Amino acid sequence: MKFFIDTANLSQIKEANDLGILDGVTTNPSLMAKEGIVGEKAIRDHYTAICNIVTEGDVSAEVLSTTYDEMVAEAQELIKIAKNIVVKVPCTLEGIKAIKKLTTMGIKTNCTLVFSVGQSLLAAKAGATYVSPFVGRIDDISSEGVDLVQAIVEMYEYYGFATQVLAASIRSTGDIIRCMNVGADVITAPLSSITKLVNHPLTDIGMDIFNEATKKMRG
Ligand code: E4P
Numbered sequence: 001m002k003f004f005i006d007t008a009n010l011s012q013i014k015e016a017n018d019l020g021i022l023d024g025v026t027t028n029p030s031l032m033a034k035e036g037i038v039g040e041k042a043i044r045d046h047y048t049a050i051c052n053i054v055t056e057g058d059v060s061a062e063v064l065s066t067t068y069d070e071m072v073a074e075a076q077e078l079i080k081i082a083k084n085i086v087v088k089v090p091c092t093l094e095g096i097k098a099i100k101k102l103t104t105m106g107i108k109t110n111c112t113l114v115f116s117v118g119q120s121l122l123a124a125k126a127g128a129t130y131v132s133p134f135v136g137r138i139d140d141i142s143s144e145g146v147d148l149v150q151a152i153v154e155m156y157e158y159y160g161f162a163t164q165v166l167a168a169s170i171r172s173t174g175d176i177i178r179c180m181n182v183g184a185d186v187i188t189a190p191l192s193s194i195t196k197l198v199n200h201p202l203t204d205i206g207m208d209i210f211n212e213a214t215k216k217m218r219g
Contacts, residue, residue, distance in 0.1 A: 001180055001184065001185065001186070001187070002023035002024065002057075002164075002185065002186040002187075003021055003022055003023050003024075003186075003187060003188075003189075003194060004022070004023060004024040004025055004026050004057070004058070004060075004166070004186055004187070004188035004189075005022060005024075005025050005026075005188065005189070005190070005191055005194065006025075006026050006031070006168065006170065006188040006189055006190055007025070007027070007031055007190060007191065008027040008031040008032045008034065008035045008037070008046065008050070009031075009034075009035060010035075010046075010049055010050065010053065012190075012191045013025055013050055013053050013054060014053050015191060016191050016194065017053050017054055019195075022054060022057060023057045023058075023186070024054065024057035024058040024059060024060070024084075024086075024186070024188075025050055025054050025057065025058075025059045025060065026060040026088070026110070026132075026166070026168065026188040027047075027050070027059075027060060027061060027062065027088075028062050028088070028112070029062055029064060032046065044081060047059065047061050047078070047081045047082070047085065048081055048082065051081060051082035051084055051085065054084070055084065056084060057084060058084055058086045058108065058110075058129075058130075059082065059084050059085055059086065060086045060087075060088040060110045060112075060130075061078045061081070061085050061086070061087060061088060062087075062088035062089075062090075062112065063075060063078070063087060063088065063089055063090075063098075066090070066092070066094060067094050068094045068097045068098050068101070071089060071094065071095065071098040072098050072101050072102065074087075075087040075089070075098070075102050075107055075109075076105075076107075079107055085108075086108040086109065086110050086129060086130065087102060087107055087108065087109050087110070088109070088110040088112050088132075089102070089109055089110070089111055089112065089128075090111075090112055090113045091111050091112065091113050091114050091119045091122070091123060095111065096111075096122045096123065096126045097126075099111055099123065099126040099127065099128050100126040100127060103126060103127030103128070104127075108129040108130075109127075109128045109129050109130070110128065110129060110130040110131075110132055110166065111123035111126070111128040111130065111131045111132065111163075112132045112168070113132070113134065114131055114132055114133045114134065114152075115133070115134060115137070115138060115148070116148070117148070117151045117152055117155055119131075120133065120152040120155065120156075120163075120165075121155065123163060124156060124159075124161035124162075124163040127163075128163050129163065129164065130163065130164050130165075130166040130186065131152065131163050131164070131165055131166065132166045132167075132168040132188075133145065133148045133149050133152055133165070133166075133167060133168065134168050134169035135148070135149060135167055135168065135169050135170055135171075135175055135179065136169035136170060136171040136175065137169045138169075139171070145169070145175075146167075146175070146178040146179060146182055149165060149167050149179050149182050149184050150182035150183070152165050153165050153182055153183040153184065153185075157183075164185035164186055165183075165184050165185050165186070166184070166185065166186040166187070166188060167179035167184040167186065167187045167188070168188050170187055170188065170189035170190070170193055171193070172193055173193050173194075173196040173197055173199075175187075175189070175193070176189055176193060176194070176197065
């Protein structure tokens with residue numbers, strides 16, 4: 001199971017990368033705007049900075065255009081930034097068509113804004129490298145985001161699709177565990193949800209006991 005960090009914040013990406021367990025990064029226009037990135041040059045520079053931190057793992061950079069021709073052209077520019085850029089494309093008909101084209105060009109893609117098994121089927125048929133079901137946003141409308149992750153995992157397994165299921169819109173450590181339990185290939189989460197995985201009161205109690213013993217042993 002791969003861990004991606006879901007942010008465009010450079011210090012958080014560095015902190016996660018320094019842990020040694022980071023497999024990639026996902027960004028989206030909202031996350032980029034939150035970092036104050038404005039204009040073509042700033043966008044390119046920011047993706048360059050991210051790829052200078054995470055040099056091997058996949059870094060999803062989302063297209064900003066919405067038509068097939070524009071998305072394909074934009075993707076070709078994005079992949080020039082670094083060898084580990086994955087082009088994130090929305091799950092629209094134009095997007096599916098663009099994913100198919102980019103796949104035939106050997107460009108890795110992440111089909112985003114996925115909220116149904118039907119959408120995930122189109123993404124896989126188009127050859128997407130990743131499909132991103134949005135767990136938290138489904139939970140927000142009183143449904144079960146993790147159920148969608150499970151349905152996609154099972155459908156891909158049944159038909160032997162190579163597209164990896166990237167559970168996105170993760171809001172908590174519990175979401176990570178639930179997505180892991182249903183077989184997500186990748187989860188992308190905020191840094192805080194990833195680091196909280198380490199928390200356990202028995203570990204804290206155990207550390208207190210060992211630290212006391214350490215003091216005695218050191219004399
Ligand atoms: C990542 O690929 C998605 O864009 C992101 O997880 C969406 O998260 P949100 O629903 O919290 O905006």
